[in-house]
Amino acid sequence: MLELIRQPLKIDQIATRNRVIQAPLSGISDLPFRQLAFEYGAGMVVTEMVASRELVCNSAESFVRMQGKGITPHVVQLAGREAKWMRDAAKICADSGADMIDINMGCPAKKVTGGYSGSALMKDLDLARELIAATVEAVEIPVSVKMRLGWDIDCINAPELAKSAEDLGAKLITVHGRTRNQFYEGKADWQAIKSVRDVISIPLIANGDVETEDDIHNILKISGADAVMVGRASQGRPWHCGALAGNDNVPKTAEEIASFVERHYLMMIDHYGEKVGVRQSRKHLNWYLERFASNISPADRGDILSSKDVGHVVRKMTQAIENKFVIPEGEVA
Numbered sequence: 001m002l003e004l005i006r007q008p009l010k011i012d013q014i015a016t017r018n019r020v021i022q023a024p025l026s027g028i029s030d031l032p033f034r035q036l037a038f039e040y041g042a043g044m045v046v047t048e049m050v051a052s053r054e055l056v057c058n059s060a061e062s063f064v065r066m067q068g069k070g071i072t073p074h075v076v077q078l079a080g081r082e083a084k085w086m087r088d089a090a091k092i093c094a095d096s097g098a099d100m101i102d103i104n105m106g107c108p109a110k111k112v113t114g115g116y117s118g119s120a121l122m123k124d125l126d127l128a129r130e131l132i133a134a135t136v137e138a139v140e141i142p143v144s145v146k147m148r149l150g151w152d153i154d155c156i157n158a159p160e161l162a163k164s165a166e167d168l169g170a171k172l173i174t175v176h177g178r179t180r181n182q183f184y185e186g187k188a189d190w191q192a193i194k195s196v197r198d199v200i201s202i203p204l205i206a207n208g209d210v211e212t213e214d215d216i217h218n219i220l221k222i223s224g225a226d227a228v229m230v231g232r233a234s235q236g237r238p239w240h241c242g243a244l245a246g247n248d249n250v251p252k253t254a255e256e257i258a259s260f261v262e263r264h265y266l267m268m269i270d271h272y273g274e275k276v277g278v279r280q281s282r283k284h285l286n287w288y289l290e291r292f293a294s295n296i297s298p299a300d301r302g303d304i305l306s307s308k309d310v311g312h313v314v315r316k317m318t319q320a321i322e323n324k325f326v327i328p329e330g331e332v333a
């Protein structure tokens, strides 16, 4: 199985480096996170969702989210509910160097489904088809669709939507093995992803609750998918996809991890500017502490997560990891 996951996956005219793909994670898979995940060997990385309307209307935040310097292939995920915005946003992405557009039809957040995008599109397949057709027609680069199994247990329509997407020219489907109404509860249903495999011929990525090499083996076997996507298991270790794909050269010792964390932190500050970078980094710092210094005192944790002094945070993080290093149970790296 390791041999298979090390192979590239061809998606129309582009190819992944291997078959362990870093999931789009809003608020997490920003440029620094993706650059690190890619550098450490993820097969492909995907931007956080970018709102199509906001991108077309020149929102600075959307432009920050869609950047992909140094990343190949550069995949931008768009969210939206109107064909005209999807069409124009896709063109902007392609003109700025994106290698593929992914359409978000899986986000369960009320903020997104309330606006009738994300997984709410699985309740209106005609609209979903219209958006896919508009996006595919707008650009020469491949278009993919990421979806859940359906809206709820009474409406499992991923096979129907995936088949329509293929017929409309999409080149890749990703399925997270949960319904929208499950949010992140219970266990992802890898078997249900197989019903999508059975009706499409384009590549399929299976997603949901993959953390270990065994999980990869099982999800690929059970779903029949060509590749696997990893989301939350990469929090606090952006190198995880690469490690799962066989890259042994990932941070392992306390010193290596502390130096990686410092680099990530400084990349965040460089990307967002100091004020926003410090704030946006806190969730990452917290995950690093949970993974590698879980016995840190509440006072030290609070100090690190509230300080605005970059040098102080770097020093305290390094101390925390080097002094309190705990090898997490079941850690791959």
Ligand SMILES: Cc1cc2nc3c(=O)[nH]c(=O)nc-3n(C[C@H](O)[C@H](O)[C@H](O)COP(=O)(O)O)c2cc1C
Pocket: 023, 024, 025, 026, 027, 028, 047, 048, 049, 077, 104, 105, 106, 107, 146, 176, 207, 208, 209, 210, 229, 230, 231, 232, 233
């Ligand atoms: C914090 C968070 C943000 C997410 N943001 C996105 C997103 O922007 N676009 C998307 O398609 N999915 C998003 N997802 C869903 C993930 O890509 C993935 O489908 C889901 O987490 C299941 O995979 P996992 O079990 O490996 O985490 C997000 C999930 C989480 C937890």
